[in-house]
Amino acid sequence: MCGIFGYTGKRNSVETVLKGLKKLEYRGYDSAGIAGLHTGEIVSCKEVGKIAALEKLVHEEKIELDLAIAQTRWATHGKPSVVNAHPHLDQGRTLALVHNGIIENHDSLRISLEKQGIHFVSETDTEVIAQLLGVMYQGDFLATLREAIPLLKGAFALAIIHKDYPGQIFAIAHESPLVIGIGHGEAFVSSDSNAFAAHTREVVFLANSEIAVIKSDSLQIFDLMGEIDKETHQLTEEIQEISKGDYEHYTLKEIFEQPRVIRQALLSRFLEEYGTATFEELNLDVNSLLSVQRILILACGTSLHSGLIGASLLEDQARILTYTDISSEFRYKNPIVPPDTLVIAISQSGETADTIAAVKEVKAKGAKVLAICNVYGSTLTREADSTLYLRAGPEIGVCSTKAYTSQVIVLALFSLMMARMRHMNKYEGQEFLNALKALPDVVQAVLDKAPEIEKIAKKYAHYENFFFIGRRYMYPSSLEGALKLKEISYINANGYAAGEMKHGPIALINADCPTVALGANSDTLDKLESNLREVAARDGKIIAIIKESDRGLEKIANDVITIPDTIDELATVPVTVVTQLLAYYIAIERGADIDQPRNLAKSVTVE
Numbered sequence: 001m002c003g004i005f006g007y008t009g010k011r012n013s014v015e016t017v018l019k020g021l022k023k024l025e026y027r028g029y030d031s032a033g034i035a036g037l038h039t040g041e042i043v044s045c046k047e048v049g050k051i052a053a054l055e056k057l058v059h060e061e062k063i064e065l066d067l068a069i070a071q072t073r074w075a076t077h078g079k080p081s082v083v084n085a086h087p088h089l090d091q092g093r094t095l096a097l098v099h100n101g102i103i104e105n106h107d108s109l110r111i112s113l114e115k116q117g118i119h120f121v122s123e124t125d126t127e128v129i130a131q132l133l134g135v136m137y138q139g140d141f142l143a144t145l146r147e148a149i150p151l152l153k154g155a156f157a158l159a160i161i162h163k164d165y166p167g168q169i170f171a172i173a174h175e176s177p178l179v180i181g182i183g184h185g186e187a188f189v190s191s192d193s194n195a196f197a198a199h200t201r202e203v204v205f206l207a208n209s210e211i212a213v214i215k216s217d218s219l220q221i222f223d224l225m226g227e228i229d230k231e232t233h234q235l236t237e238e239i240q241e242i243s244k245g246d247y248e249h250y251t252l253k254e255i256f257e258q259p260r261v262i263r264q265a266l267l268s269r270f271l272e273e274y275g276t277a278t279f280e281e282l283n284l285d286v287n288s289l290l291s292v293q294r295i296l297i298l299a300c301g302t303s304l305h306s307g308l309i310g311a312s313l314l315e316d317q318a319r320i321l322t323y324t325d326i327s328s329e330f331r332y333k334n335p336i337v338p339p340d341t342l343v344i345a346i347s348q349s350g351e352t353a354d355t356i357a358a359v360k361e362v363k364a365k366g367a368k369v370l371a372i373c374n375v376y377g378s379t380l381t382r383e384a385d386s387t388l389y390l391r392a393g394p395e396i397g398v399c400s401t402k403a404y405t406s407q408v409i410v411l412a413l414f415s416l417m418m419a420r421m422r423h424m425n426k427y428e429g430q431e432f433l434n435a436l437k438a439l440p441d442v443v444q445a446v447l448d449k450a451p452e453i454e455k456i457a458k459k460y461a462h463y464e465n466f467f468f469i470g471r472r473y474m475y476p477s478s479l480e481g482a483l484k485l486k487e488i489s490y491i492n493a494n495g496y497a498a499g500e501m502k503h504g505p506i507a508l509i510n511a512d513c514p515t516v517a518l519g520a521n522s523d524t525l526d527k528l529e530s531n532l533r534e535v536a537a538r539d540g541k542i543i544a545i546i547k548e549s550d551r552g553l554e555k556i557a558n559d560v561i562t563i564p565d566t567i568d569e570l571a572t573v574p575v576t577v578v579t580q581l582l583a584y585y586i587a588i589e590r591g592a593d594i595d596q597p598r599n600l601a602k603s604v605t606v607e
Helices: 015-023 051-060 106-115 125-134 142-150 250-257 257-266 286-290 301-318 353-364 379-383 402-420 426-447 450-460 473-489 498-505 521-537 571-589
Strands: 003-009 030-040 041-048 068-073 095-103 154-162 170-173 179-180 186-190 203-204 210-215 217-222 295-299 321-326 341-347 366-375 385-387 465-470 494-496 517-520 544-548 559-563
Touching: 003 015, 003 095, 003 154, 003 170, 003 203, 003 210, 003 353, 015 030, 015 051, 015 068, 030 051, 030 095, 041 051, 051 179, 068 095, 068 154, 068 295, 095 125, 125 142, 142 170, 142 210, 170 186, 186 210, 186 402, 203 250, 210 250, 250 257, 250 571, 257 402, 257 571, 295 301, 295 353, 295 571, 301 321, 301 341, 341 353, 341 402, 353 366, 353 379, 353 450, 402 571, 426 559, 426 571, 450 559, 450 571, 465 473, 465 498, 465 521, 465 559, 473 494, 473 498, 473 517, 473 571, 494 498, 498 521, 517 521, 517 571, 521 544, 544 571, 559 571
Parallel strands: 295 321, 295 341, 341 366, 366 385, 465 494, 465 517, 517 544, 544 559
Antiparallel strands: 003 068, 003 186, 030 041, 030 068, 095 154, 154 170, 170 210, 179 186, 179 203, 210 217
């Protein structure tokens, strides 16, 4: 969740690291800090709030560093404060480190260190690592690290500097991502290769319990037994300039990018003549796909909602038994994974800790794993047997928008491919493809209604409680719509299957609790209308989202937003764009922080 960046080389290390941190702002954070070596001493600077505040303080204090490590912190242990911000130093100020992850046994380590006379200044688990290394150090820091790693329980990515080792950065990864960039006379270390991709494309990914000794002109990798050879990789994805352009927020820009994103997700991935889909990057052979009897989809958050849509598509079209599980729950089960099960793991970042842990669990049970991901070279893509990429481009807003749309498109294409390999005929496949190809224009028509949606959003922005309801494909869409509103407006919003409202939640319906009715599933519209009459009978206000050809809710709803006609299976895409715009404009009206909502992080790399 935090962002680590370090640099050693010929550039101005302070400016280079601050620029690198800014490329990690999308991950979400509450404080930031930098440390390095200057004239043989550890120098550090930390600040609460945005990187701009740290940058100002660094310039005011005229900090100069020979090399630097830095981090954006997302609070886990201890409130956001200067004291709790990273980097953390040991008591003797011989070393400084930044840390992403959680040390699960920090309490017992802290107690042990306190008995040895160590005085802690922060509430963090990270300071425990710094103090432990300081106590253990006997003149050989690499040996110290190799002895310390087995003592730390949990997930951690570390970048460390030591005053006895000028010109060197030590990096460690364990159940948390860390990547090293190798340049000409310079080197980088970061949580995300995109942060330094403009400077070098040659990278090394650290695996569990591996230690890197990084110098400007050399790199050594060690495991707990000794030095190892490590494969280097070349980043192949296109570097995209990250800018808001003419938009006020990244989130709004990413909402409006969705027609282009859909076209990109579809590009060269279907054979119209045969009415099927094809994936150049899919390296699972035809026989293994034909033998699949059941599919398990693992995901969290927004990716879970797209997974629910994908499960319905796979069952409806390919007639394959498909079930979806929450990664954070699945990883603590003793799951039954029968033979001939294909696991689909979905993560925008490819670094979602719970999903990666769940993937390792199913791989240990012999299952094949297909990843659906947006980030090339991420941990998930390296763990999976094959990966289908979203091609959505960098998503900076913490509130995921275009990635969800891309996930649905990729899942729809994969469902079509699996269906055509089984029972679906060519003409049915072509009809589905035509609906997919029409989606960019359908979504653009929704975006053209943004002023109308903004007016409705302002009308309802003062309410503190919302329900989102729908049936069939609109049920997962209601979960996603409610999540978007919660994330960026801080309103209590709940998504429900419409038929379940009468089993308890309807007790909360009153004039101060609007219901957003997702009515773009034509097959279940009559049933939804009955549920809405129950809401209206209790003075509940209703915002209905329906297809242009499906009329009838105007007499019940207080406000109606229409989308162009599309098939039920794909209606989640334009409907979700409507709910994204509603959430965005409500949040604007309430003065919320749109791109970096409080308490949230873009890449959830801790439990």
